[in-house]
Amino acid sequence: MANFKLTRDLQIQAQTKIIHLVMDGLGGLPRAEDGKTELEAAHTPNLDALAGRSQLGLAVPVAPGITPGSGPAHLSLFGYDPLEYDIGRGVLEALGIGFDLQPEDVAARGNFCTVDEEGRITDRRAGRIPTEFNEKLVVLLRDIKVPGVQTFVEPVKEYRFVLVLRPTEGQTLYANIADTDPQKLGVPPLPAEPQDEASKATAELVNGWIAAAREILKDHHPANSLNLRGLAKDPGLPKFGEVFGLRAAAIATYPMYKGVAKLIGMDVLPVAGEDVEDEVEALRGHWADYDYFFFHVKKTDSAGEDGDFDRKAAVIEHVDEAVVPALLQMEPDVLIVTGDHSTPSALKSHSWHPVPTLLWSHYCRPDGALGAGGAEFGERACGRGSLGVFPATDEMALALGHALRLTKYGA
Amino acid sequence: MANFKLTRDLQIQAQTKIIHLVMDGLGGLPRAEDGKTELEAAHTPNLDALAGRSQLGLAVPVAPGITPGSGPAHLSLFGYDPLEYDIGRGVLEALGIGFDLQPEDVAARGNFCTVDEEGRITDRRAGRIPTEFNEKLVVLLRDIKVPGVQTFVEPVKEYRFVLVLRPTEGQTLYANIADTDPQKLGVPPLPAEPQDEASKATAELVNGWIAAAREILKDHHPANSLNLRGLAKDPGLPKFGEVFGLRAAAIATYPMYKGVAKLIGMDVLPVAGEDVEDEVEALRGHWADYDYFFFHVKKTDSAGEDGDFDRKAAVIEHVDEAVVPALLQMEPDVLIVTGDHSTPSALKSHSWHPVPTLLWSHYCRPDGALGAGGAEFGERACGRGSLGVFPATDEMALALGHALRLTKYGA
Numbered sequence: 155m156a157n158f159k160l161t162r163d164l165q166i167q168a169q170t171k172i173i174h175l176v177m178d179g180l181g182g183l184p185r186a187e188d189g190k191t192e193l194e195a196a197h198t199p200n201l202d203a204l205a206g207r208s209q210l211g212l213a214v215p216v217a218p219g220i221t222p223g224s225g226p227a228h229l230s231l232f233g234y235d236p237l238e239y240d241i242g243r244g245v246l247e248a249l250g251i252g253f254d255l256q257p258e259d260v261a262a263r264g265n266f267c268t269v270d271e272e273g274r275i276t277d278r279r280a281g282r283i284p285t286e287f288n289e290k291l292v293v294l295l296r297d298i299k300v301p302g303v304q305t306f307v308e309p310v311k312e313y314r315f316v317l318v319l320r321p322t323e324g325q326t327l328y329a330n331i332a333d334t335d336p337q338k339l340g341v342p343p344l345p346a347e348p349q350d351e352a353s354k355a356t357a358e359l360v361n362g363w364i365a366a367a368r369e370i371l372k373d374h375h376p377a378n379s380l381n382l383r384g385l386a387k388d389p390g391l392p393k394f395g396e397v398f399g400l401r402a403a404a405i406a407t408y409p410m411y412k413g414v415a416k417l418i419g420m421d422v423l424p425v426a427g428e429d430v431e432d433e434v435e436a437l438r439g440h441w442a443d444y445d446y447f448f449f450h451v452k453k454t455d456s457a458g459e460d461g462d463f464d465r466k467a468a469v470i471e472h473v474d475e476a477v478v479p480a481l482l483q484m485e486p487d488v489l490i491v492t493g494d495h496s497t498p499s500a501l502k503s504h505s506w507h508p509v510p511t512l513l514w515s516h517y518c519r520p521d522g523a524l525g526a527g528g529a530e531f532g533e534r535a536c537g538r539g540s541l542g543v544f545p546a547t548d549e550m551a552l553a554l555g556h557a558l559r560l561t562k563y564g565a
Numbered sequence: 566m567a568n569f570k571l572t573r574d575l576q577i578q579a580q581t582k583i584i585h586l587v588m589d590g591l592g593g594l595p596r597a598e599d600g601k602t603e604l605e606a607a608h609t610p611n612l613d614a615l616a617g618r619s620q621l622g623l624a625v626p627v628a629p630g631i632t633p634g635s636g637p638a639h640l641s642l643f644g645y646d647p648l649e650y651d652i653g654r655g656v657l658e659a660l661g662i663g664f665d666l667q668p669e670d671v672a673a674r675g676n677f678c679t680v681d682e683e684g685r686i687t688d689r690r691a692g693r694i695p696t697e698f699n700e701k702l703v704v705l706l707r708d709i710k711v712p713g714v715q716t717f718v719e720p721v722k723e724y725r726f727v728l729v730l731r732p733t734e735g736q737t738l739y740a741n742i743a744d745t746d747p748q749k750l751g752v753p754p755l756p757a758e759p760q761d762e763a764s765k766a767t768a769e770l771v772n773g774w775i776a777a778a779r780e781i782l783k784d785h786h787p788a789n790s791l792n793l794r795g796l797a798k799d800p801g802l803p804k805f806g807e808v809f810g811l812r813a814a815a816i817a818t819y820p821m822y823k824g825v826a827k828l829i830g831m832d833v834l835p836v837a838g839e840d841v842e843d844e845v846e847a848l849r850g851h852w853a854d855y856d857y858f859f860f861h862v863k864k865t866d867s868a869g870e871d872g873d874f875d876r877k878a879a880v881i882e883h884v885d886e887a888v889v890p891a892l893l894q895m896e897p898d899v900l901i902v903t904g905d906h907s908t909p910s911a912l913k914s915h916s917w918h919p920v921p922t923l924l925w926s927h928y929c930r931p932d933g934a935l936g937a938g939g940a941e942f943g944e945r946a947c948g949r950g951s952l953g954v955f956p957a958t959d960e961m962a963l964a965l966g967h968a969l970r971l972t973k974y975g976a
Contacts, residue, residue: 160631160648209948517594517911519602519918519944540623540919540948548629555630555917562915563627564634564647565657565795 158397160563161233161551165399170487170557172400172446173437174549176231177473178224178411179455180493181509181533183500185463192458192499193510194532196467198474201491204482205512206522206529211541212508213549215495221506227494228414232394232448233550241417242329242386248316249413251308255388256320260329260356262385264307264315266291266377267335273342273379278335279313280377288315291377298366300359303327317382319359327387328353331360335381343381360385393419394446398550399559403440405433406450415448430473434480441484446553451477458497466499488515488556490549491531508543510536515556568644569808571974572962576810581898581968583811583857584848585960587642588884589635589822590866591904592920592944594911596874603869603910604921605943607878609885612902615893616923617933617940622952623919624960626906632917638905639825643805643859644961652828653740653797659727660824662719666799667731671740671767673796675718675726677702677788678746684753684790689746690724691788699726702788709777711770714738728793730770738798739764742771746792754792771796804830805857809961810970814851816844817861826859841884845891852895857964862888869908877910899926899967901960902942919954921947926967 182192215222215230216237225246226236241249244261255261266288268277288309295307295315302325306318321327330349336342346364348357364382371378394402396419404415404422412422421444425436430451437447451473457466481489489512496507510533521539522529529535537543541552554560593602626633626641627648636657637647652660655672666672677699679688699720706718706726713736717729732738741760747753757775759768775793782789805813807830815826815833823833832855834847841862848858862884868877892900900923907918921944932950933940940946948954952963965971 160628164631211954517909517916517918519594519948520600521945521948538949540945540954542623542954544629544954551628551630552917553630555632560630560632560917562632562634564637564651565654 158392161398161554161560162396164560164563165554166559166561167399168557168559170445170559172488172553172557173449173481173484173486173490174231174447174553175449175451175477175481175489175491177451177454177470177491177493179458179495179497179504181496181498181505181507182458182466183498183507185500191533192463192466193470194530194534196470196474198470198531200474200478201512201531202529204478204491204514205531205535207520208512208514208522209518209541210521210531210536210539211511212533212536212543213492213511213546214508214543215546219506221504222495223504224410224494225414228411230546231492231494231549232418233398233547234391234418235547239389239391241389241414243384244316244329244386245388246410247310247314247384248318249417250410251310251316252409252413253306253308253316253318255318255413257388257390258321258327260319260327260385260387262317262382264317265335265381265383266313266315266371267343267379267381268376269342269379274340275336275343275379276339277376278339278381282312283377285309285311287377288312291371291374294370295367298363298370300363303359305363313377317363319356327356329356329385329387331357331385333381333383334364335383343379346382346385388417391418395419398446398554400446401444402446402448403444404448404450405436406448406452407433408450408452411450411452420448430477434477437481438484449477449481454493455497458499459502461499461502463499488513488553490553492549509546511541511549512536513541513552513556517556568958568962569803572644572809572965572971573807575971575974576965577970577972578810579968579970581856581970583899583964583968584860584892584897584901585642585858585964586860586862586888586892586900586902588862588865588881588902588904590869590906590908590915592907592909592916592918593869593877594909594918596911602944603874603877604881605941605945606874607881607885609882609942611885611889612923612942613940615889615902615925616942616946618931619923619925619933620929620952621932621942621947621950622922623944623947623950623954624903624922624957625919625954626957630917632915633906634915635821635905636825639822641957642903642905642960643829644809644958645802645829646958650800650802652800652825654795655727655740655797656799657821658721658725658795659729660828661821662721662727663820663823664717664719664727664729666729666824668799668801669732669738671730671738671796671798673728673793675728676746676792676794677724677726677782678754678790678792679787680753680790686747686750686752686754686790688787689750689792693723694788696720696722698788699723702782702785705781706778709774709781711774714770716774724788728774730767738767740767740796740798742768742796744792744794745775746794754790757793757796799828802829806830809857809965811857812855813857813859814855815859815861816847817859817863818844819861819863822861822863831859841888845888848892849895860888860892865904866908869910870913872910872913874910899924899964901964903960920957922952922960924952924963924967928967
C-alpha cells in the first residue's frame with residue numbers, strides 16, 4: 155500500500171524500458187552428485203556474464219517459509235503484496251483455463267465427488283475420474299438454466315471443473331459464499347451459505363444450480379455429486395499501469411499467467427506458438443509500444459514438478475541461449491531475471507525457498523566486480539549478492555528506480 | 566513507532582558514547598575506467614582498517630528504489646520512519662536558510678513567477694531571476710502588514726524565498742492549506758485554499774498577504790507575481806533525547822542539517838568554521854557533555870551533485886585523514902560511518918542506491934575476520950557485509966544495543 159502510494163506519487167515520464175524475465179519455479183535444490191542446483195548445474199554463459207555486470211539477491215515471494223501458489227507468486231513479482239491482494243480460487247481456476255472472465259462474473263472451482271445412498275461423501279475427488287469422463291459430464295451440466303443468469307461450465311482436469319455465473323439483466327452477483335465441500339468424508343456436502351446479506355440472492359441461485367446438477371449426476375457414479383469451492387469475482391485490483399506509470403505488456407503461453415496479467419490491466423500480447431522463440435518474437439514485434447514487458451517461461455516449473463532435474467537445467471540452458479541474448483539485443487534499460495517461486499525437482503512441487511534474482515541496469519553496482527570471484531547466476535551466488543534476501547514485492551520499485559522513473563521523495 | 570516503543574521502554578543509563586559520522590550522499594556508482602565507486606577509488610587507509618574491525622552493510626533510507634530528499638534521509642538515520650514523520654517543505658526551506666523557526670510559526674516556500682496581463686502564469690520560475698534581484702524584492706515584501714501576525718520574508722536563491730507567519734496575540738495559526746502553484750502554465754495562480762476548518766482563518770491571512778505582495782510586484786517583470794507552496798508548521802516530532810535516552814548533539818555546517826537536528830531536539834553545537842577540522846574541534850570541545858554526536862559532512866554530496874567523481878573521492882580521503890583518526894582518539898563506544906543517501910557523481914543527483922555503512926563497537930562481530938579478504942570500506946564490501954541490506958531507521962537501535970544502552974525485552 156505504502157509502496158503504491160510512493161510509486162503513484164513519485165512516478166515520472168521517461169523513455170526507459172524494463173524487462174521482467176520470469177522463469178517459473180526457477181529456484182531449485184542441490185543434487186547429490188555435485189551439490190549443484192538445476193540453475194547452478196546448467197551451462198549458462200550468457201546469464202553468468204550478465205550476472206557479472208548485475209546485482210544479485212534472493213527474492214521472497216510471500217513470506218519466509220511460505221510456499222506460494224502461482225497466483226500469489228506472480229502478484230508479488232508485480233508489486234502486489236499477496237497477503238493484502240487476494241485473487242479467489244474460482245477466479246484463478248477460470249483464468250487457468252483461459253476463460254474470458256468478465257468483471258461482474260462469479261467463478262467457482264468445482265470438484266466432482268462420490269456420495270453414498272444417504273448423500274454422504276465417500277470420495278472428495280470421485281476416484282480422480284479421467285478428464286474425458288469429466289468433459290462428458292460438463293456437457294450435461296451446461297443444460298442447467300439459472301433464472302436471469304448466463305452459466306458456463308468448463309472442464310479442467312480429472313475431477314475438477316469451473317462454473318461461471320454471468321449476470322444478464324443488469325443485476326449484480328455477489329460471491330461472499332462459503333464452500334460446499336466439508337473437507338471430510340462421511341458427511342453430506344454443505345449448502346452454499348451466503349456470508350453476508352448482499353450474497354444471499356446469488357447463493358440461492360448457486361444452490362439451485364447445485365440441486366439441478368446433482369439430479370443430473372446421480373446416476374454417474376463415481377462422479378455422482380459435486381462440490382463448489384472458492385466462489386469469487388474479479389477482485390478489482392489496482393491497475394499496474396496506474397500504480398507504476400508504465401505501459402505494460404505480458405508475454406506468456408499459459409492461460410493462468412495471461413489471466414493474472416490481464417486482471418491487473420496489462421495488455422496480453424499474442425504469441426504465435428508455444429516456444430520461447432515465439433515469445434521473443436512477440437516482444438520484438440511490440441518493443442516500441444510498451445515500457446514494461448513481463449516475459450514468462452513456463453517449462454522450468456513443469457520440469458521441476460515432474461522431478462526432472464536434467465530437463466529443468468536444459469530449459470534454463472535454452473533460455474540462456476535463445477532468450478537472454480535476444481532480450482539484451484533490444485537494449486532494455488532494466489533487465490530483471492528471476493522466478494515467481496522455487497520448484498526444486500527434488501520436491502516435485504512449488505517450495506518456500508527464495509528465488510535467485512538478477513538485476514541489471516545502467517545504474518546498478520555490479521556485485522561481480524572488484525575480485526568478488528567468478529560471476530555466476532545461481533542460488534549460492536545470489537545468496538551472497540548485494541540485493542540481499544528481499545521481498546519479491548520490492549522488484550517493481552527497484553526496477554522503476556533503476557529506470558529513472560521515480561522522482562525524489564521529500565526535499 | 567514500534568521501534569520507539571522498544572527504545573523508550575528498554576533504555577537504560579550508561580556512560581557510553583555514540584558517534585554517527587554521516588558523509589552526505591556517500592554512496593556512489595562505478596566509473597568506467599576501473600569499475601570503482603568514489604568510495605572504493607578513494608585511498609582510505611583509516612576507514613579500511615576500521616572496516617576490518619567492524620560490521621558492514623547497506624542502509625536503505627526510505628524504501629527500495631526510492632530516492633530520498635535530505636529531510637527524509639536524515640530523519641531515517643535518526644530512527645524516524647520518513648514515511649510516517651513528515652517535515653513540510655515550507656519548514657525544510659526555512660531550516661535550510663537557518664531561519665530560527667518557532668513551534669507556532671507557519672512557513673511557506675515562495676516562488677517568484679511571471680504572469681501575463683490576464684494574470685496567467687507564463688513562467689513558474691520568473692526566468693530564474695538572479696538572487697540579487699530576489700533580495701531586493703524581498704525587502705519590498707517585508708513592508709506588508711498582516712493583522713495580528715508577525716511576518717518574515719527571506720531570500721533563498723534565484724526565484725525562491727521563504728515566508729514565515731508568526732502569531733503574536735495568543736492566536737494559533739494552522740497550515741493545512743493547499744499550494745497556490747497550479748504546476749502548469751497558461752492559468753492564474755490558485756488561491757491559498759484551506760484544507761480543513763481550522764486552517765480557514767490562516768488561509769485568509771495568507772491570501773491577504775499574497776494580494777498585497779502581487780500589488781507590490783506587478784511592475785517588477787519578470788518577477789511580477791508569486792506562488793506559495795508547502796505551507797507547514799513544525800510537525801512536533803517526538804524528541805530524540807526522549808525516544809533514545811541520549812543527550813544528543815549535532816555538528817554540522819549547513820543550515821538544513823542543523824535545522825532538522827534542532828526539530829527533534831538535539832543541541833546544535835557551534836562550529837568555528839566550514840571545515841571538517843572545525844567540526845572535529847566542536848566535538849572535542851563538548852565530548853563530556855553528550856552521549857550521542859551526529860557529525861555531518863556536506864561536501865561529499867556537493868561534489869556528487871556537481872558530477873565530480875575525483876572531488877568526491879578527495880573529500881572522502883580528507884575525512885579519512887582528518888576526521889576518522891580524531892574520532893577514534895576520543896574513544897567512542899560505538900562509531901557508525903554512513904551517509905544519508907547516495908549521490909553518485911554519475912547521476913549528479915541523489916539516488917535510490919542503498920548506502921555503505923560501517924558499525925564499529927567493542928561488541929561487534931567484525932566481518933573482516935576469518936579470512937573474508939582484505940578489509941575495505943566500499944559499496945561492494947558493504948554488499949557482502951553481515952549487517953545485510955537493512956533499513957537506515959534501524960541504525961539508532963543498533964547503536965543503542967552496541968552501546969549497552971538497552972535492557973532485555975521480556976523475561
